[in-house]
Amino acid sequence: MPFPPFRKRLMNVDLRDIHKSFGLVRANIGINLTIPAGTIQGILGENGAGKSTLMKVLSGFIRADRGDILLDGRPVQIHSPADAIRHGLGMLHQDPLDFPPLRILDDFVLGRQGGLFPDRAAALRELRQLASQFGFAIDPEAYVDSLTVGERQQLEIVRLIWWGARVLIFDEPTTGISAAQKEKLFAALRLMAAQGKTILFVSHKLEDVEGLCHRTAVLRQGYLVGEAQPPYETSRLVEMMFGKAIEVEARNPCRGNDSTLTLKDLSVEDYRLKIRGLTLEVPSGEVIGLAGMEGSGQGLFLRSVAGLVRTVGGRIVLRGKDMTGRSYHAFKRQGAAFLPAARLEEGLATGLDLTEHFVLAEEPRGFFVNWQEGRRRAQRRIDDFNIHGKPSSRIESLSGGNQQRALLALLREPLTLLLLEHPTRGLDVESTIYIWSKLRERCRQGTSIVFVSSDLEEILQYSDRVLVFFGGKVTAPLDAGGLTSEMLGQLIGGKASPEPKPGVGA
Amino acid sequence: MRRGLWIHVVFQVGALVLALLLTTLILVAVGAPPFEAYASILRGAFGSSSNLERLLISWSPLLLTSAGVLITFSAGLWNIGVEGQMVLGAIFATWMLRSLQDTGVAPGLIIALGILAGAVGGALWAGLAGALKTFGGVNEIFGGLGLNFVSTALTIYLVFGPWKRPGTGSMSGTQPFERALWLPSFPEMQLSPWALGLSILAILSVYLLLRGTHFGLRLKAVGRNMKAAFLMGVPTWQYTMFAFLLCGALAGLAGAIQVTGVYHRLLPNISNGYGFLGLLVAMLVNYQAIWAAPVAFFFASLNTGSVQLQLLYQLDSSFSGVLQSFLVLLVLLGEGARQRFLKTHWELRWTRTPS
Numbered sequence: 001m002p003f004p005p006f007r008k009r010l011m012n013v014d015l016r017d018i019h020k021s022f023g024l025v026r027a028n029i030g031i032n033l034t035i036p037a038g039t040i041q042g043i044l045g046e047n048g049a050g051k052s053t054l055m056k057v058l059s060g061f062i063r064a065d066r067g068d069i070l071l072d073g074r075p076v077q078i079h080s081p082a083d084a085i086r087h088g089l090g091m092l093h094q095d096p097l098d099f100p101p102l103r104i105l106d107d108f109v110l111g112r113q114g115g116l117f118p119d120r121a122a123a124l125r126e127l128r129q130l131a132s133q134f135g136f137a138i139d140p141e142a143y144v145d146s147l148t149v150g151e152r153q154q155l156e157i158v159r160l161i162w163w164g165a166r167v168l169i170f171d172e173p174t175t176g177i178s179a180a181q182k183e184k185l186f187a188a189l190r191l192m193a194a195q196g197k198t199i200l201f202v203s204h205k206l207e208d209v210e211g212l213c214h215r216t217a218v219l220r221q222g223y224l225v226g227e228a229q230p231p232y233e234t235s236r237l238v239e240m241m242f243g244k245a246i247e248v249e250a251r252n253p254c255r256g257n258d259s260t261l262t263l264k265d266l267s268v269e270d271y272r273l274k275i276r277g278l279t280l281e282v283p284s285g286e287v288i289g290l291a292g293m294e295g296s297g298q299g300l301f302l303r304s305v306a307g308l309v310r311t312v313g314g315r316i317v318l319r320g321k322d323m324t325g326r327s328y329h330a331f332k333r334q335g336a337a338f339l340p341a342a343r344l345e346e347g348l349a350t351g352l353d354l355t356e357h358f359v360l361a362e363e364p365r366g367f368f369v370n371w372q373e374g375r376r377r378a379q380r381r382i383d384d385f386n387i388h389g390k391p392s393s394r395i396e397s398l399s400g401g402n403q404q405r406a407l408l409a410l411l412r413e414p415l416t417l418l419l420l421e422h423p424t425r426g427l428d429v430e431s432t433i434y435i436w437s438k439l440r441e442r443c444r445q446g447t448s449i450v451f452v453s454s455d456l457e458e459i460l461q462y463s464d465r466v467l468v469f470f471g472g473k474v475t476a477p478l479d480a481g482g483l484t485s486e487m488l489g490q491l492i493g494g495k496a497s498p499e500p501k502p503g504v505g506a
Numbered sequence: 507m508r509r510g511l512w513i514h515v516v517f518q519v520g521a522l523v524l525a526l527l528l529t530t531l532i533l534v535a536v537g538a539p540p541f542e543a544y545a546s547i548l549r550g551a552f553g554s555s556s557n558l559e560r561l562l563i564s565w566s567p568l569l570l571t572s573a574g575v576l577i578t579f580s581a582g583l584w585n586i587g588v589e590g591q592m593v594l595g596a597i598f599a600t601w602m603l604r605s606l607q608d609t610g611v612a613p614g615l616i617i618a619l620g621i622l623a624g625a626v627g628g629a630l631w632a633g634l635a636g637a638l639k640t641f642g643g644v645n646e647i648f649g650g651l652g653l654n655f656v657s658t659a660l661t662i663y664l665v666f667g668p669w670k671r672p673g674t675g676s677m678s679g680t681q682p683f684e685r686a687l688w689l690p691s692f693p694e695m696q697l698s699p700w701a702l703g704l705s706i707l708a709i710l711s712v713y714l715l716l717r718g719t720h721f722g723l724r725l726k727a728v729g730r731n732m733k734a735a736f737l738m739g740v741p742t743w744q745y746t747m748f749a750f751l752l753c754g755a756l757a758g759l760a761g762a763i764q765v766t767g768v769y770h771r772l773l774p775n776i777s778n779g780y781g782f783l784g785l786l787v788a789m790l791v792n793y794q795a796i797w798a799a800p801v802a803f804f805f806a807s808l809n810t811g812s813v814q815l816q817l818l819y820q821l822d823s824s825f826s827g828v829l830q831s832f833l834v835l836l837v838l839l840g841e842g843a844r845q846r847f848l849k850t851h852w853e854l855r856w857t858r859t860p861s
Contacts, residue, residue: 332739340737349731360727360738364720
């Protein structure tokens with residue numbers, strides 16, 4: 001059997017003088033890190049600090065240019081992810097690497113080598129047993145593509161443990177999962193650590209690291225710049241991450257008097273959810289945050305307000321015009337824009353460069369493209385939005401943060417209504433602040449914003465009012481000023497809510 | 507970028523050499539002297555003015571199908587049905603010529619209408635594949651493949667049924683048209699300046715369309731990411747249909763030229779594989795319309811040149827197909843290898859490692 005059976009041995013991980021460059025970019029420079037078994041080791045740093053590279057070196061996805069990896073004091077050569085798992089190292093990626101069209105059980109069995117016919121019955125038993133140990137509710141017969149990001153992550157954890165991983169690497173695991181799922185994940189991580197497993201927790205979110213990790217190493221521009229242990233001092237961590245202190249723009253509502261969006265008794269449904277009788281009035285310049293566990297109806301609602309999902313009842317009025325039942329392109333002509341969370345899947349076209357994107361985003365004028373003008377405009381937007389790239393850079397060559405900036409830069413001016421799905425998912429603090437400063441600029445010009453986020457802090461920080469979704473039920477619009485993350489967390493969990501009822505507009 | 511270009515050239519040339527090596531092995535295996543065989547291909551293509559003429563005659567339909575397929579490729583569509591679209595062009599052209607030949611309409615007008623009908627026929631057939639995809643959810647590869655079989659069956663039915671020659675129908679096709687209905691050719695030649703001009707115009711237009719116009723850019727966006735294109739305001743299904751219609755019209759044009767300018771009748775094998783060959787050309791040039799003309803010329807010269815092989819070495823003339831396929835496979839392979847090479851040795855300049 002290629003994978004060793006589950007062993008209760010502990011494992012210490014030692015990284016010695018790891019170097020890795022990609023062309024001119026030095027991603028890891030002389031990194032030394034010792035992680036004793038049974039600890040949750042945080043790896044903190046902003047986007048591009050070299051966290052993922054270091055973890056990919058450890059998990060066999062890429063080879064270091066120089067340096068050694070020692071497991072229990074023994075130097076090992078890790079040539080591939082399969083190699084890594086043989087050594088007991090398993091990695092959970094930012095985007096789960098599973099097989100959406102498969103059933104969960106098949107997905108689970110896949111990749112485990114052992115004869116022509118997998119022992120499905122045994123696998124099923126072990127899957128159930130492991131899942132219940134961590135309190136995960138996984139239905140082995142469901143299809144993988146019906147799962148949320150959080151559930152896919154749980155499946156991945158169970159699989160790695162089943163494969164005998166003793167060191168588990170989590171790359172930004174709290175990105176894209178709900179607050180409740182995060183709690184469950186943290187509980188599972190603590191349990192694993194208590195069982196003697198070594199956990200590497202990669203994140204750019206201070207609160208996650210502070211709330212979970214036994215020790216934390218901070219990376220900046222390829223260097224390991226410092227280590228810290230609880231009690232953590234947030235300001236010191238921030239300084240290590242960025243080399244300077246960062247300030248957040250103060251709250252400052254710019255609500256106007258004109259009506260941007262009016263929803264009258266709106267009903268939307270898909271195969272899982274029904275949202276009934278939602279009434280809402282959004283004035284110009286207002287920011288509405290939509291909170292809720294993933295799949296509670298906020299995404300469906302957002303897409304229906306964009307004209308991407310057909311409503312089943314009620315009216316949508318956009319800047320005085322009844323848009324009920326119209327297509328997204330009609331909404332777009334009326335000044336609405338929708339930005340999807342899946343940047344490369346829905347928002348940007350890989351293979352095309354920035355200039356081509358900027359030309360595409362504008363209403364075509366004439367038959368022939370004026371490329372010179374297009375390049376000039378692209379360069380201007382690149383400067384405006386601080387995108388690290390050139391007009392001729394292909395979109396997939398940009399980092400996630402830069403892709404998100406590009407997506408925002410593609411929006412036309414002026415806009416009436418901006419609908420955003422997870423506008424800052426996966427971005428570091430600096431990019432998040434930058435993107436919101438750009439969005440607030442829009443608000444000052446009268447654009448209303450409705451956004452979905454699973455980051456409660458983001459909802460509280462940037463919204464004027466908040467709608468909380470739970471199983472398709474929607475709270476009345478809540479004033480963000482009077483909310484705390486605890487209150488919001490309880491509402492999201494469907495607890496202690498003041499009787500979930502159809503929202504009533506201001 | 508200079509170095510990137512260099513690496514590109516090295517890999518392309520490597521693929522070419524490898525393809526030649528493999529075909530040489532085959533020649534050796536079947537007992538033909540390889541160098542003489544290659545020489546005879548060259549002679550067959552360029553050895554005499556009549557050989558060169560044959561080359562140009564087969565270049566023009568290939569240019570047309572390549573031009574068409576480049577459009578559907580840009581839109582992310584595998585229009586395998588291009589072969590059938592060419593056949594339908596031939597059928598429509600024949601039908602137009604047959605229905606007008608005894609009416610006293612000016613022959614020049616009849617020919618023009620016949621060619622136009624060919625374009626319409628090809629477009630309709632492509633539109634069918636497009637509609638199947640857009641509204642029926644049938645993958646264009648399967649739809650096109652099915653329609654190809656239907657088009658072949660339709661031709662055979664027409665040649666042996668309603669349009670058969672006086673007496674009994676035969677594989678040699680329908681009754682040839684009168685000389686007046688032939689596409690005018692250069693004096694003393696079979697090569698038609700109209701056919702040549704039309705196909706060169708077509709490839710130039712497609713080059714301009716894909717490179718310089720909003721239409722071409724939006725088509726490309728649809729091909730690269732339909733969802734993103736839609737969110738950016740491109741009416742995606744309409745563009746998909748447009749791509750099919752344009753490609754079909756160009757393929758239909760090729761079919762019409764085969765009827766009016768080359769065979770002067772409808773044959774069971776009127777498309778002669780030019781549709782599929784056009785797909786190979788488009789794959790080889792990887793969306794770059796500017797390279798389609800020389801590559802199509804090269805393929806056409808292989809085609810005409812290898813006719814000689816049969817006479818000299820009893821090698822079937824489909825040997826050129828073997829060489830062409832090797833070439834496409836190896837160039838695609840080389841492209842894959844190049845990208846792997848770049849990925850490991852030379853990261854893109856702006857790539858920051860995701861954290």
